[in-house]
Amino acid sequence: MTKHKVDHDAIREKMRHNGQDPECWKEFYDDWAGKYDAVFESVNWITSKTCRIAELMAKHVPLDNKVLDVACGTGLSGENLRKVGFTKVDGHDISMTSIEVAKEKVYEGKPIYDNFKTGLIAADKKIDDIPDHYYDSVTCSGAINQDHIRVGDALTEFHRIVKPNGYAVFTAKSHAEVPFLSTIEDMMQEKKIELISAERQIYHTEGGFNHYCYCCVIKMVPVYN
Numbered sequence: 001m002t003k004h005k006v007d008h009d010a011i012r013e014k015m016r017h018n019g020q021d022p023e024c025w026k027e028f029y030d031d032w033a034g035k036y037d038a039v040f041e042s043v044n045w046i047t048s049k050t051c052r053i054a055e056l057m058a059k060h061v062p063l064d065n066k067v068l069d070v071a072c073g074t075g076l077s078g079e080n081l082r083k084v085g086f087t088k089v090d091g092h093d094i095s096m097t098s099i100e101v102a103k104e105k106v107y108e109g110k111p112i113y114d115n116f117k118t119g120l121i122a123a124d125k126k127i128d129d130i131p132d133h134y135y136d137s138v139t140c141s142g143a144i145n146q147d148h149i150r151v152g153d154a155l156t157e158f159h160r161i162v163k164p165n166g167y168a169v170f171t172a173k174s175h176a177e178v179p180f181l182s183t184i185e186d187m188m189q190e191k192k193i194e195l196i197s198a199e200r201q202i203y204h205t206e207g208g209f210n211h212y213c214y215c216c217v218i219k220m221v222p223v224y225n
């Protein structure tokens with residue numbers, strides 16, 4: 001595999017700049033799609049290093065559930081879902097170039113994803129063309145943080161697209177811990193979700209320093225009128 005040198009300072013600068021505008025991430029990940037897998041492998045990335053999110057999915061979610069991999073990028077997270085046995089997996093991302101890379105990937109001779117969706121998840125934006133409560137469960141690896149998808153926006157969209165009693169299994173970067181916990185608490189008080197578990201895991205390693213995230217399992221509470 002080609003070795004890609006990672007310029008962490010340049011990435012951080014770009015991230016600081018892009019963090020102002022969620023739309024900028026589309027361009028950033030479009031640029032990165034061809035080298036994403038090699039770069040993220042080199043930073044001990046949670047999705048390439050472990051299968052933890054997929055394992056948690058398999059622990060709670062029936063393997064024949066229709067699942068959406070939100071912010072699937074180049075498909076590393078979807079590949080893990082196939083490895084643990086999920087059979088109906090769609091992918092979603094804002095970066096169409098990343099989706100083109102994901103489309104080429106196969107696991108045991110079959111495409112990783114059945115269908116693709118796109119659309120920015122933000123305060124006033126939701127994924128295109130997904131009716132309410134369309135998916136049995138969703139997962140999202142490596143995209144809920146203060147720069148990409150805010151935890152409140154993610155949970156609102158997950159709650160909209162997942163069926164009652166379905167699950168959302170996702171990483172939330174630990175610098176988002178406070179809004180993450182209070183957002184979950186608010187939605188629990190509104191009786192929209194139930195927190196099943198939140199475990200701290202290494203997210204990635206940079207210059208010998210570990211960054212952490214929470215791997216969260218949430219269940220959608222049915223609404224009774």
Ligand SMILES: C[S@@+](CC[C@H](N)C(=O)[O-])C[C@H]1O[C@@H](n2cnc3c(N)ncnc32)[C@H](O)[C@@H]1O
Pocket residue numbers: 022025026029040047070071072073074075076077093094095098119120121122140141142143147148149
């Ligand atoms: C670090 S990558 C994670 C990709 C893959 N899930 C993995 O584990 O390797 C983050 C992904 O989130 C997507 N993304 C960033 N901000 C987003 C937003 N506001 N709405 C939807 N997708 C977003 C990017 O295009 C990118 O593919």
